[in-house]
Amino acid sequence: MGSGRWGWIVPDGLWELAEPLLPAARERPQGGGVANIDDEAVFAAIIYVLVSGCAWRALPPCFGASKSTVHRRFVIWSRAGVWGRLHQEVLRLLDERDLVDLSRTVLDSAHVRAKKGANLQV
Template sequence: MRLQRGGTQDTPDETLFAAIIYVLVSGCAWRGLPPCFGVSKSTAHRGFLIWSRVGVWGPPYEAVLHRLEDAGLIDVSREVLDSAHVGAGHAGLRRSRGLSGCGPGT
C-alpha cells in the first residue's frame, strides 16, 4: 500500500480491503473495527482515504449500481440527500451581513 519506512510491517492489500469493506458495510465507526482483522483503525482509515483519493471506489460502486438497475432493483424516481447542519458561528454572521469585507455589498 505505501512505502515501508520502519515501524510496523506493511499490511497486505487483501487484509486492508476486508477491514475497509467491513466498516463500510456494517456502518460502524472506524474505532469499532474488530481486532480480528489484524488492522488498526488508523491503518484502515488511512488506507480508505488513500484509495479514495486515487479513485479505487468509483468503478466498483458504479458497477454495482448498473447491475442493480439492470435487475430492476433500484427506483431512482425519488432520492434523498442527507446533510449535516453545522452552525457558522460569528464568522458566518459577519459574512451574511456583508461585514467581512469580501462579499457582495462590499
C-alpha cells in the same frame, strides 16, 4: 472471496473487482519501515465498518490491522477514486446480466440547494 477468509463480510466476487482498482502501495524512498498490511484484509475491514456502522475506533482485531491503518487506507483509496470506480464496475456487471431495473429509480433533489429559490408558476 465470499467463500474465503473474509467471506462472512465481503460478498462473492467483490474483492476480485476491487483489487485491480487499488493504487499501488507507496514505496518509501529511504527504505525500511514495516511491511504493508494485506490489502484484502484492509478491504474487508473497511467493508465491515461501512456495513456495520461501527466507529473506526471500534474495529475488531480479527482483521489484523489497526484502526488507524484501516482508516488511512480508506482515505487514500477514497482520494484515488476507488469507491466510485468500484460502484461503476458493479453497475456495469449488473447491467450486463440485465439486473439493473431503472423503473424503480428515484431522484431526490432535496439535497440540492437552490440559492435564490425557485420561480414556480402553477
